[in-house]
Amino acid sequence: MTDRLHVAVLMGGWSSERPVSLMSGNGVADALESLGHKVTRIDMDRDVAAKLAAAKPDVVFNALHGTPGEDGTVQGMMDLMGLKYTHSGLVTSVIAIDKQLTKQALVPHGIRMPGGHVVQSESLYAGDPLPRPYVLKPVNEGSSVGVAIVTEGSNYGNPIRRDAEGPWQHFDALLAEPFIKGRELTVAVLGGKSLCVTELVPKSGFYDFDAKYTDGMTQHVCPAQVPDDVAQAMMDMALAAHQALGCKGTSRSDFRWDDTQGVDGIYLLEVNTQPGMTPLSLVPEQAKHLGMTYPELVQEIIDEAME
Known part of the structure; x- marks a missing residue:
């Protein structure tokens, strides 16, 4: 101590x-x-x-x-x-909260991320920015706030209607990305090493804000039941992203994995520089899996800040 x-x-x-x-x-x-x-x-x-x-x-x-x-x-x-x-410090935080800046920082390092581009919400009422299905999300919000998956059969309209509830009503600009089919996984990094891989299985639909923070709405499979090479590739990618962005303390990288593609189906979605520390949060859960108590986790984060 x-x-x-x-x-x-x-x-x-x-x-x-x-x-x-x-x-x-x-x-x-x-x-x-x-x-x-x-x-x-x-x-x-x-x-x-x-x-x-x-x-x-x-x-x-x-x-x-x-x-x-x-x-x-x-x-x-x-x-x-x-x-x-x-x-993380100032520069890392500015980059990591902005999903488009994060892509610009990480893709040149060989980290696979979905394509896509920023669109003005107003343009969505004229037509789709990408072939459906695609994802629309705010450029700089976390916790799946304001994420919409636009499919052929979605009730947003085609093109999207102005009166359809969605992030276009709340944000002037949105990031449009191809929808990556498959599974939702996440990896925490602490003290310069990846902890493990957790799969997030929402009880219904999509891993959104409510699913993240309502007890019982999402099953956390920790460690994830995925092939060893896929788990290792995700852990390597999370650590590479943490280091490339200059993260400090702990970070958490979120992934989609198209399980028909093996290692080539792994896509990094975003890096959270201040991941949740609630009882349902993923970083404490991964630390616990590796034998670290919640107070020990908090102490390790403090120790790094004091160095």
């Missing part, structure tokens, strides 16, 4: 992922207290800099999800304040 530290746990905020961040942050804070650390819990508002300055922590555990806690904004503020903090 390292020395007793004063840790400020930054959570909440005002993104669509606020409830998840509060669960993550309180879980982390409880774990830190169980380890004997002094903890100041900060629910982020516009006075966050003043609250951090008043707290004078040794280190900040950044348990925010989404903007502005995961997009480089809060990282830049903490850099200016001279604070140590967990997870």
